[in-house]
Amino acid sequence: MKKFISAIFLLSFLYVGFSQGKKNQNTEPYPYGNPVITHMYTADASPHVMPDGRVWMVTSVDHEHGGGYSTMHKYHTFSSADMVNWVDHGEILNVWDVLGSATEPEGEDWALWAPDMVYHEGKYYLYFPVRKLFTEHGYDEQKRKTESYIAVAVSDSPDKRFTVINEKIEGTRGIDPSVFIDDDGEKYLYFGNHWGAKLKDNMKELDGKPIHMDVDDEDFMEAIWMHKRDNKYYVSYHAHYGKPIDPENPDDPERMKSTLDYGVSDNPLGPFKYGGVMNYELGVNVNEGPKYPGKEFVPWRVFQSNHGGIVEFHGNEYLFYHTSALSSWRQDSFQGPGTWTQRSVCIDLLEYDDKGNVVPVQQTLSGVEPVKIVQPYAIELLNGQVNTSDGVSIQNKIINVSENGICEFKNVPLGTGYYYFGLNVLNTISEGKVEIRLDSPDGKLAGTILLDEFSNQVNRGRAETFIRGAKGNRDIFLVFEMGVEGEVQVSFPEFFGGAPLQSY
Structure with missing residues (x-):
């Protein structure tokens, strides 16, 4: 009772x-x-x-x-x-x-x-x-x-x-x-x-x-x-x-x-x-x-x-x-x-x-410890060592792609993590993509930028994607896949979002 x-x-x-x-x-x-x-x-x-x-x-x-x-x-x-x-x-x-x-x-x-x-x-x-x-x-x-x-x-x-x-x-x-x-x-x-x-x-x-x-x-x-x-x-x-x-x-x-x-x-x-x-x-x-x-x-x-x-x-x-x-x-x-x-x-x-x-999560009243981050907000890839495959060339910091190909960037310091990748699309095709892979051309896929006929117009021609697992010192491979014939031109590839902007 x-x-x-x-x-x-x-x-x-x-x-x-x-x-x-x-x-x-x-x-x-x-x-x-x-x-x-x-x-x-x-x-x-x-x-x-x-x-x-x-x-x-x-x-x-x-x-x-x-x-x-x-x-x-x-x-x-x-x-x-x-x-x-x-x-x-x-x-x-x-x-x-x-x-x-x-x-x-x-x-x-x-x-x-x-x-x-x-x-x-x-x-x-x-x-x-x-x-x-x-x-x-x-x-x-x-x-x-x-x-x-x-x-x-x-x-x-x-x-x-x-x-x-x-x-x-x-x-x-x-x-x-x-x-x-x-x-x-x-x-x-x-x-x-x-x-x-x-x-x-x-x-x-x-x-x-x-x-x-x-x-x-x-x-x-x-x-x-x-x-x-x-x-x-x-x-x-x-x-x-x-x-x-x-x-x-x-x-x-x-x-x-x-x-x-x-x-x-x-x-x-x-x-x-x-x-x-x-x-x-x-x-x-x-x-x-x-x-x-x-x-x-x-x-x-x-x-x-x-x-x-x-x-x-x-x-x-x-x-x-x-x-x-x-x-x-x-x-x-x-x-x-x-x-x-x-x-x-x-x-x-x-x-x-x-x-x-x-x-199972241990619920607390104290909460979590503050995160301390000591690394740049962004890393521009073309400032380092670059290797390219057939069909890919670099002139005046512009990557030119005429067929399926690869850009390799050696020993990129990604620290405790970067969360976005972006590049400027100067010329595009109606169907293609850029894969961001870690350690090898067929290594872990961190993110993908999809290309179409509007990629050089959307977001003022800046194509960006969220990425996962991009941390530590890594070789980075940009794998270009051309779904149709044509030429792709991109510039200013970079990882960003790796440190908080103190703007608020």
């Missing part, structure tokens, strides 16, 4: 927290390193290294006064040079930008949930779910009627306002988009209940029908994310869970846990083999810091819902997730769990064993 009453009490508490929130009355500075943003409530972080060499994340925003998921109406971007100190660049999009008016259609409640943001050839693309609830059916989870799909907006800079360029990507359904650019230049959009599809080069339409991927159908719930390591594709996601958590028995083995799980594949669209748990329920194994009154776990342990984003930055991988730790502090000085729908982004290390399996 005691357990039953406790569960009913907590359910009532969760309902109040869900619908109204609690007053944020504690104004003392937050005393720990996690969460990393403490002046507002942030959730659903999507992190990427951008061309300025900084880690950027776009987040959804939980309302200061609570109110639940239907009050999520805007996105902010933040950037960091060291993973510890973050700059708030402000609001970049809100629901009124999407609606095109300051009012919602009658009978509809609109919200903007977990987004993702990626850079491609001079532009920043924001993918976000539009979630509409039809209020005539009410808000009850069993009765409500909703519609959701993915839209995309664009900006010249991640700290500036975004403009919607496709208000509904045809073929999408569901929430939580994630964007992934592979080493061969192909681009993918993941969304909803483990759907995946290629993106067209215009970044605003699907290239073909989406695929319902083979990803743990029984447990998959939401929050899909894709990253790549050692030529393996890791898909992570939030698993189905049971609620509420009984504070008398939070580790009840009969209740499904709110974990981040993952699967592994040799293909970006699967099938994926189940790998295990990436992140336990929020607050599990956090032994430092405050305790839930009368218990041996942190106050936010009794709240659920995981959401992960992953980025590699100068030798380490990091998991971005969210908790209600800040909410607990601001509302109750850690004497209560806080309000679940006032979440805040945390960051901890993501590690692997020698077989490539993810080691």
Whole structure:
């Protein structure tokens, strides 16, 4: 009977927290390193290294006064040079930008949930779910009627306002988009209940029908994310869970846990083999810091819902997730769990064993150590030793290519990592590519620049790509593949994004 009453009490508490929130009355500075943003409530972080060499994340925003998921109406971007100190660049999009008016259609409640943001050839693309609830059916989870799909907006800079360029990507359904650019230049959009599809080069339409991927159908719930390591594709996601958590028995083995799980594949669209748990329920194994009154776990342990984003930055991988730790502090000085729908982004290390399996993340209150980077922002390749194959020549620092061929650059010092490669396209063909390979002409593919008849016009003729694994002293091979006859001329090949620009 005691357990039953406790569960009913907590359910009532969760309902109040869900619908109204609690007053944020504690104004003392937050005393720990996690969460990393403490002046507002942030959730659903999507992190990427951008061309300025900084880690950027776009987040959804939980309302200061609570109110639940239907009050999520805007996105902010933040950037960091060291993973510890973050700059708030402000609001970049809100629901009124999407609606095109300051009012919602009658009978509809609109919200903007977990987004993702990626850079491609001079532009920043924001993918976000539009979630509409039809209020005539009410808000009850069993009765409500909703519609959701993915839209995309664009900006010249991640700290500036975004403009919607496709208000509904045809073929999408569901929430939580994630964007992934592979080493061969192909681009993918993941969304909803483990759907995946290629993106067209215009970044605003699907290239073909989406695929319902083979990803743990029984447990998959939401929050899909894709990253790549050692030529393996890791898909992570939030698993189905049971609620509420009984504070008398939070580790009840009969209740499904709110974990981040993952699967592994040799293909970006699967099938994926189940790998295990990436992140336990929020607050599990956090032994430092405050305790839930009368218990041996942190106050936010009794709240659920995981959401992960992953980025590699100068030798380490990091998991971005969210908790209600800040909410607990601001509302109750850690004497209560806080309000679940006032979440805040945390960051901890993501590690692997020698077989490539993810080691479940150790959640912390202290957060990660600051990253120190001592190397140039960019490395221009034509300043060093260059060897060329037949069909490739270099004159006045211009690389001329008339057939399939190779440029070799010896012993390039890539230090702790470079994240982008670019070159100026002076003359192009309608179909071709430049592969950036490490150590040999058929060595590890770090990235690919795709060439077409517009390559010397897009981004002022500057073609760029995200790259992976470009670190240490390496021989670099630019492998030119000519899909059609013609001549390609490029100049100023360089690695860049290898050190943060301190411009904010």
